[in-house]
Amino acid sequence: MTSEWSPSSWQSRPAAQQPPWPDEAGLERAIKHIGSLPPLVFAGEARALTAQLAQVAEGQAFLLQAGDCAESFDAFSADAIRDKLKVILQMAVVLTYSTGVPVLKVGRIAGQFAKPRSSPTETIEGVELPSFRGHMVNDIVPTEAARVPDPERLVQAYHQSAATLNLLRAFTKGGFADLSRVHQWNQEFVASSPEGRRYDRMADHIGRALRFMAACGIDTVSQPSLHEVDFFTSHEALVLGYEQALTREDSITGRWYDCSAHMLWIGERSRQIDGAHVEFLRGVDNPVGCKVGPGATADEVLALCEALNPDRVPGRFTLITRMGAGQIATRLPPLLAAVRDAGHPVVWACDPMHGNTFTSDTGRKTRDFDAVLAEIAGFFAAHWDEGTWPGGVHIELTGEDVTECLGGGDALGHADLDDRYETMCDPRLNGRQSIDLAFQVAELLDRH
Ligand code: TRP
Ligand code: PEP
Ligand code: MN
Numbered sequence: 001m002t003s004e005w006s007p008s009s010w011q012s013r014p015a016a017q018q019p020p021w022p023d024e025a026g027l028e029r030a031i032k033h034i035g036s037l038p039p040l041v042f043a044g045e046a047r048a049l050t051a052q053l054a055q056v057a058e059g060q061a062f063l064l065q066a067g068d069c070a071e072s073f074d075a076f077s078a079d080a081i082r083d084k085l086k087v088i089l090q091m092a093v094v095l096t097y098s099t100g101v102p103v104l105k106v107g108r109i110a111g112q113f114a115k116p117r118s119s120p121t122e123t124i125e126g127v128e129l130p131s132f133r134g135h136m137v138n139d140i141v142p143t144e145a146a147r148v149p150d151p152e153r154l155v156q157a158y159h160q161s162a163a164t165l166n167l168l169r170a171f172t173k174g175g176f177a178d179l180s181r182v183h184q185w186n187q188e189f190v191a192s193s194p195e196g197r198r199y200d201r202m203a204d205h206i207g208r209a210l211r212f213m214a215a216c217g218i219d220t221v222s223q224p225s226l227h228e229v230d231f232f233t234s235h236e237a238l239v240l241g242y243e244q245a246l247t248r249e250d251s252i253t254g255r256w257y258d259c260s261a262h263m264l265w266i267g268e269r270s271r272q273i274d275g276a277h278v279e280f281l282r283g284v285d286n287p288v289g290c291k292v293g294p295g296a297t298a299d300e301v302l303a304l305c306e307a308l309n310p311d312r313v314p315g316r317f318t319l320i321t322r323m324g325a326g327q328i329a330t331r332l333p334p335l336l337a338a339v340r341d342a343g344h345p346v347v348w349a350c351d352p353m354h355g356n357t358f359t360s361d362t363g364r365k366t367r368d369f370d371a372v373l374a375e376i377a378g379f380f381a382a383h384w385d386e387g388t389w390p391g392g393v394h395i396e397l398t399g400e401d402v403t404e405c406l407g408g409g410d411a412l413g414h415a416d417l418d419d420r421y422e423t424m425c426d427p428r429l430n431g432r433q434s435i436d437l438a439f440q441v442a443e444l445l446d447r448h
Contacts, residue, residue, distance in 0.1 A: 007247040009279055009283070010244070010280035011276070013275055015270075016116075017270050019137045019138070019239065021151060022149065023150075027151040030154045031244070031245045034245035039246060039248050039259030040165055040233075040261065041233065041257075043252065043259070046262050046285065046286040049263060050313070050316055052230070053104065054345075055315075057345045059391075060102070061101060061104060062103050062104070062445065063391050063392025063393070063394075064092050065107075065108065065394040065395070066087075066393075066397050067112060068397075068424070069112075069353075069423060069425040069426035070112060070113065071109065071135070071164075071424075072135055072424045073113075073160060074135075076163075080399070081171075082171060082176075083187065084109065085231070085399075086185040086186075086187065086399050086431075087187075089105070090199060090435055091435065092105050093206070094202065095445070097205070098202075098439070098442035104232070105230070105232065106231075106232045106233070106262070106263055107168070107231065109168070109233055109235075110161045110164040110233040111157070111260050111261045112236065113134045114133060115133050116270060129144060131147075132147065134424075136154055136156075136157040137149045137153060137239065138150060140424060154242050158246075161233075161261075168231055173228050177227070178227045178228075179210060180226075183200065183203045186199055186200060187399065190432050193410065199435055210226070233262050234262060236264070236267050237258065237260075237264035237266065237288075240280050246258060246260040247259070247284060256283055257286055258284040258286050261286075263289060263318075265291065266278065266290045267291050268293045282307050287315055288316065289317070290304050290318075291320045291354070292319055294324060294327040298337075302342055305319075305342065305346060312343070315345075317347070318346065318392075319339070319349070320349045320350075320394050321351065322352075324356055324375065328379060329381070332379065333382050333386055336386040336388045340386060340388055347392065348390060348391045349391055349394045350379035350394065352393065353394075353395065354426070355375065356375060360414045360417055362417060364418070365426065366406055366414075367406070369405055369407030369429070369433055372429070372437065373440055380445070395434070396427070397433075398422075398428045398429075399431050400420075401431060402422050403416045403417055403421060404421055404422070405427050405428065407433075408430075409433070409436050
């Protein structure tokens with residue numbers, strides 16, 4: 001693990017979950033092309049995120065990482081991006097206002113196009129097909145031809161990421177995220193619900209607080225922090241050829257950054273300590289994360305800390321636990337204790353989605369809002385017991401009014417799932433469920 005690193009050194013390690021590209025020459029061409037294109041994010045931004053995550057590691061801030069399970073090449077409109085941003089801003093403002101703790105906003109967005117699969121094939125209406133691996137690789141349409149990995153999709157993923165980032169930068173720095181617009185992030189289908197009305201009441205209080213500060217003589221007009229947010233991007237660093245092509249040497253520090261996103265994480269299925277994904281991410285200076293499921297041992301987790309953050313830089317490494325509501329109380333505490341006792345400065349984030357997925361009576365992959373909430377409650381409880389900081393949450397959501405997860409304020413039942421089940425991959429919380437969750441997380445944080 002201490003051997004020389006280069007952007008291609010991962011190639012000598014076993015790489016899990018890589019698509020079986022049939023067109024090798026096309027793959028090489030696409031990767032070379034991406035390598036000649038400008039970086040999507042800049043080293044200085046990644047360093048800024050590490051610094052902010054260091055605040056989380058120290059218990060001074062909270063991480064909200066959220067977005068689609070898989071972004072789509074089809075659902076690519078300014079409105080969809082704006083609505084996703086709206087719900088994340090709403091959750092952030094709920095958490096910030098209710099807890100008084102700074103909230104980092106990191107999207108699963110502008111690059112979340114590749115999916116690990118538990119099986120290389122899936123059976124759809126009796127036909128066995130290669131699995132859908134995300135729009136960066138193949139198409140979701142259930143035909144043999146659509147499922148062939150197409151390297152040109154890597155280039156398309158780059159361009160869609162660039163356009164998404166451009167819009168996010170405009171929205172977050174150009175007035176849309178201004179605290180005076182806090183009411184306007186509340187979409188109609190949310191505003192008419194109890195969670196939405198609760199949100200509107202809180203927004204009234206924020207408006208009042210801003211007017212109070214202005215009346216006290218504080219210059220709220222020229223204070224940029226009231227009008228803008230820092231919004232960062234992240235995705236699972238899965239297809240390593242793509243990540244390598246966007247890995248660039250920073251001219252200021254001489255260090256390597258994966259400029260496809262500010263933060264990258266390793267999935268539960270590709271976190272082998274001697275595998276290609278750990279090898280690749282150990283050498284880039286971005287903040288990095290790793291998912292850990294219920295099978296993870298304390299030794300494995302400590303080995304990941306050592307491999308990915310040997311210098312123990314606070315903010316460099318985030319452990320994203322996804323144990324399942326039923327297992328969190330037994331699986332998480334030994335990991336918290338081991339990492340704490342080893343003195344590793346990690347950010348602990350709770351992914352309450354991936355350990356709570358099941359197939360509904362009607363054959364839909366779904367999650368129950370109550371299980372999501374129960375896992376978060378278990379996450380907080382474990383941290384309070386161990387004296388560690390529950391640094392954040394990692395959520396799959398959308399701004400749209402979808403019906404993919406059960407429960408929540410409108411008590412979606414099994415029969416409702418067919419109404420608007422639109423996800424490309426895993427079931428996401430809709431706008432109402434997301435706001436509801438933010439209030440409940442804020443209460444859990446505050447109760448301590
Ligand atoms: N800039 C501050 C922050 O990001 C305050 C802020 C402005 C804010 N707009 C926001 C917070 C939207 C949450 C959501 O915390
Ligand atoms: C995901 O985040 O969409 C995912 C596949 O998670 P995990 O690696 O934890 O299963
Ligand atoms: Mn997912």
